[in-house]
Amino acid sequence: MRKILVVGAGQAGLQLALGLQARGHDVTVMSERTADEIRGGPVMSTQCLFATALGHEAALGLDFWADQAPRAEGLGVSVAGPDGGRPIDWLGRLRGAAQSVDQRVKTAGWMETFAERGGTLVIHGAAASDLEWFSRAYDLVLVAAGRGEIGAMFRRDAARSPYAAPQRELAVAYVHGLGPRPEHPDVRAVRCNLVPDVGALFVIPALTTSGPCDILFWEARPGGPADVFRGVRDPAERLRLILDLMRTYVPWEYDRAGAVELTDAGGTLVGRLTPTVREPVAELPAGGLALGVADAVVANDPLTGQGANMAAKCAAVYLEAITGHGDRPFDRAWMESAFDRFWALAGPATKWTNTMLGPLPEHVLGLFGAAGTLQPVADRFANGFDDPADFEHWFYDPERASAFLAATGAAG
Incomplete structure (x- = not known):
């Protein structure tokens, strides 16, 4: 011993x-x-x-909350366009469910x-x-x-x-009352909303001290239009700013947030890393x-x-x-x-x-776009969150990415 x-x-x-x-x-x-x-x-x-x-x-034997925490069966990616639309929008299926406690x-x-x-x-x-x-x-x-x-x-x-410095300003709110995505009302999923030159909003189904909830998480580019949280200490004001950014940049997420409220007084976090x-x-x-x-x-x-x-x-x-x-x-x-x-x-x-x-290479943007029409591409990207080593085989190199898309398209 x-x-x-x-x-x-x-x-x-x-x-x-x-x-x-x-x-x-x-x-x-x-x-x-x-x-x-x-x-x-x-x-x-x-x-x-x-x-x-x-x-x-x-x-x-430590999965004490496996039957209580919402099960995320997929991971979705949306990319905001300048007109408030979603030129890229897809849902990848996870081989095994994810959970957040x-x-x-x-x-x-x-x-x-x-x-x-x-x-x-x-x-x-x-x-x-x-x-x-x-x-x-x-x-x-x-x-x-x-x-x-x-x-x-x-x-x-x-x-x-x-x-040598933080690459994003971070703001989090745990909320009750978020509605489902209307295009997938019966699917729990982690949602990644990318807003070019602004940042990203993640929506994560979770379990908190007061039961099931959702996490609204902004990753803002420093100095950009979403970098508005530094010095804001009031939880209600933090949530208001998060919702304001959702309304401006990801309105499809804001549309299901009309009834949200903080899970508790400690349900927000801001910071940088x-x-x-x-x-x-x-x-x-x-x-x-x-x-x-x-x-x-x-x-x-x-x-x-x-x-x-x-x-x-x-x-x-x-x-x-x-x-x-x-x-x-x-x-x-x-x-x-x-x-x-x-x-x-x-x-x-x-x-x-x-x-x-960093700035995403052109071939990576092409992979994001292809995932909207080729489900295996969406699924492989989603499952990379579980096994990031898989990206080495198809994601970083333009030639490997092209070969993967060609093989996937031919199989489809």
């Missing part, structure tokens, strides 16, 4: 802690807040897990489960100086918290981090080591919805790496090897996200 510390109580940290606990390890989790404080606090993210990540939760619900529930199963839960914010002592008291220190002094211990990997990959191992002043977990070391813009998915996948990779290591010491070589296994998944997700943040 190994003695392991997990700093941070989010998707990755708690999933990993619960998995290690189930395999007989002595696990301590450090969290800045209690379960009740998290459950009653503001929303923290726009998570939507696809089939692979959901499978990792299910394998550990408010992190307040999941984190609080998992924290309580961890404690009920005998885990040690410490409510205290960890500083870098604390980790020096922890590295001597535990066989392994895992850092799943990426903000502040703790996050700064992991050095930026410049070769894998092309951006600089996409950054960090070196996976932090060396402490006296020589101790800590291994970074998920977005503590790979933080992508949420444009492609990979944050929570990569967190679940990282937890699964590290769980197997720790379990398979036996009684040997967790040295730097092992830590780097464990991260390399994770990067095999996170690297393709990072490449795809960074591609989508």
Whole structure:
């Protein structure tokens, strides 16, 4: 039995802690807040897990809300035209349903489960100086918290981090009362609405503290016409601005939002994030080591919805790496090897996200257009959210894209 510390109580940290606990390890989790404080606090993210990540939760018996959260059976893409219409509009079918559970619900529930199963839960914010002592008291220190002094211990990997500043301004509202899309009234789907030179609006069916809901999520280009949220603190005003932008740029989504209201006073979030990959191992002043977990070391813009998915996948990779290591010491070589296994998944997700943040090449725009008439193209794009590595085979290279379209059209 190994003695392991997990700093941070989010998707990755708690999933990993619960998995290690189930395999007989002595696990301590450090969290800045209690379960009740998290459950009653503001929303923290726009998570939507696809089939692979959901499978990792299910394998550990942690899919507590699978029968309560709405099941998204598809992923739709609409591109706004200058006249308020949709020159591109299609719905891709997912091979396995996606689900979104408010992190307040999941984190609080998992924290309580961890404690009920005998885990040690410490409510205290960890500083870098604390980790020096922890590295001597535990066989392994895992850092799943990426903000502040703790996050700064992991050095930026410049070769894998092309951006030095946030690429989008983010605004989120959890709402009740959103109507269905009239063209697909019986289909729950994640909706991606792209507005050239403005940003994007995502609509995500979810489960929150007060039951099923929808998440309205704007990704605004900095300095553009949708960059209107900085300094706005009032939740009602944030929702009003989100709806105003919907009316102006994506009226087909606004048309079903006439009865929406915030799920609760904490149901909004605004912020910005600089996409950054960090070196996976932090060396402490006296020589101790800590291994970074998920977005503590790979933080992508949420444009492609990979944050929570990569967190679940990282937890699964590290769980197997720790379990398979036996009684040997967790040295730097092992830590780097464990991260390399994770990067095999996170690297393709990072490449795809960074591609989508930049100007889209002509052949990619052609793929978006073709998906409106070729269902296999729409389906393959939708399922890329679950497996971003698949984009390497048909998405980035114009010749491969052309060959894929030709083969798909011929088959159709």
